[in-house]
Amino acid sequence: MDERKVSRSAVIAAPAEKIFAIIADPRRHPDIDGSAMVRGNLYGPERLEAGSTFGMSMRLLGIPYRTRNRVVEYEPDRRIAWRHFGPHRWRWELEPVDENTTRVTETFDYSHAGPYAFLYRLVGYPSRNARAIEASLQRLKQLLEA
Structure with a gap:
């Protein structure tokens, strides 16, 4: 794997369409965020698609801030990625194991x-984001399998 990508995977007992519906709804991002940074959705569509923009209320080290994000990769029920002003992306990929x-x-x-x-690497994003991704996947799994 590329050393400039941090990925984790989980198998979830739910169909891809149901999972994607949660990930593609920015109002649900606080429900699945494992970083404890995402506070709420400020604006944007109920369901993201290619080119959608959405704003999020965030908090880092106790300091609130806002982001404006844009969907830069999109394949319905399979892949979505967004970015804000920085060059990095958050990507979700779904691969059906069965129905x-x-x-x-x-x-x-x-x-x-x-x-x-x-x-x-200097500020520790790879390891911090690995932990947050693991927590996000666990939250998503719990939400869907409850």
């Missing part, structure tokens, strides 16, 4: 950071 089970992979992709990629 009621799906392998879900979340990736923090900073391969577009060019010569600034060392800054991501």
Whole structure:
């Protein structure tokens, strides 16, 4: 795997369409966020698609801030990725195992950071985001399998 991508996967007992409906709804992002940074949806469509923009209320180290995100990859019920002002992306990929089970992979992709990629490692994004991705997948799994 590319050293500038951090990915984790989980198998969830739910069809891809049901999982994608949650991931593609920015109002649900606080429900599945494992980083404890996403606070709420500020604006945007109920269901994201290619080119959609949406705003999120965030908090880092106790400091609130807002992001404006744009969907940059989209394949219905299979893949969605967005980014904000930075060159990194958050990507979700869904691979059906059978009609009621799906392998879900979340990736923090900073391969577009060019010569600034060392800054991501310097501030600890790879390991911090790996932990947050694992927690997000667990939250998504619990939400869908409850």
